[in-house]
Amino acid sequence: MKVIEARGLRKEFVVRVKAGAIRRQKRVVAAVDGVDLAIERGEMVGYLGPNGAGKSTTLKMLTGVLMPSGGDVRVCGFTPVPQRVKLARRIGVVFGQRSQLWWDLPLGDSFDLLRHIYRVPAAEHALRLDRCRDLLDLDAFMQTPVRQLSLGQRMRGELTAALLHGPEILFLDEPTIGLDVVSKQAVRGFLAELGEKGDTTMILTTHDLADIERLCQRIVVIDHGRVVHDGTIQALHDRYRSRRRVIADFDEPIQTDIRLPGVELESSTGTRLIFAVDEVGPLISQLTQIGSLRDLSIAEPEIEDVISRLYLSS
Structure with missing residues (x-):
């Protein structure tokens, strides 16, 4: 079933x-210029592009923040802008640069307020919150005012806040921006586990491509506002003939052809040979025969x- x-x-x-x-004159600029998109329930999709490509503008139209200038869009069966109140109950949004938490309240109080705003039954809310507390390790700062949280702690709180009402779709705009390595791993691990269940x-959208490689199929x-690739990461590698590299170190200098x-053969420096390859197997078979492989x-x-x-070719 298509949810978008x-x-x-x-x-x-x-x-x-x-x-x-x-003098100044007006000019019309198309931030998003004829995007076609179909996303099935349970998919994890990376939406990429350079600065100014139209990523955030697309997300704002899908979530009902911006009215499209043209085209048709349906999210969870709703037209986002005119039905944004109904849609809000079906989606969760995390923007790395914006907060949906109350700055001066303890984190736990923000979660409780969100339960009332979304009218989530207490038992459902408690079940989801307990799961997030466990997976994102929230207990140590549940009673800390949001303004006193570190960036990594606040982002874990933002993810929890976006999920407490059980959304069908989670929109993530730069969710790991500015996070340290430990916090990034915690957020990625949580999202990976959430995605594996297939419910959300x-x-x-991110500039951190490690997020994409870890999370998105x-x-x-x-x-420039247009889709230039839609497919798997492997399909993108195949399209541009990206090749793996084999680095072979020998006990003694090797002369081979x-x-x-x-x-x-990309480089040969004494005992080290570096190859760019399409298929690894045949090369390894040859390397084991030409010298003592360390x-x-x-x-x-x-x-x-x-x-x-x-980007350069588009």
């Missing part, structure tokens, strides 16, 4: 640009590299 359907989704803004020493659809890349289809490692292609190549 968008066809020709468009958002235009009017900006004023310089047209002389003191997640749409994640599908990525949608947007640039390995010629195999899909294998390219160490062998395989480096997966960097998603940052292929994403940057996609």
Whole structure:
């Protein structure tokens, strides 16, 4: 079942640009320019793009914050803006730069207020809160005012707040921005476990591609307001012929001329050979025959590299 359907989704803004020493003239800019998107229940989708590509604008239209300039969009069966009150009960939103918690109240009091706002039965609320307290380790700061929380603690609180009413879709806009390594691991682990259950659809926008690799089976890349890729990470690697690297260290310097289809020698420095390869198996078989192999490692292609190549080509 599709929980998000968008066809020709468009958002235009009017900006004023310089047209002389003191004159300004209006110009229409399309922040989102004809996006088609269909997302099934339970999917975890990474929504990527450079700054200004239209990621956050898309999320704001899907959540009912912004009215589209054109196109059709349905989220959980609702049209977001005119039915945003009904939609709000079916979605959760986490924006890394904005808070839905009460700044001067203890974290636990914010959770209790949200229960009343969303009219969640007490037993359901307690069950979900207990799960989040356990998985996100909230107990140590449940009675701390939100303004005194660290960024990592507040983000764990934001995730909990977004989930207490049992949303069908969770929109995450830069959820790990500014977090330390430990906090990032806690948030990623929680989201991964949530996604494995298949009950919650997640749409994640981020510049931290480690989040995408860990969490998302599908990525949608947007640039200049248009979708330029919709598929798996592997499909993106295949599209740009990203290749793994095999690093072979020998006990003694090696002089070799390995010629195999899909294998390219990138560097040879004494006892170390580095190859870019399509298939690892045939190369490893050859390497074991040409000398005393001390160490062998395989480096997966960097998603940052292929994403940057996609941006440059779009």
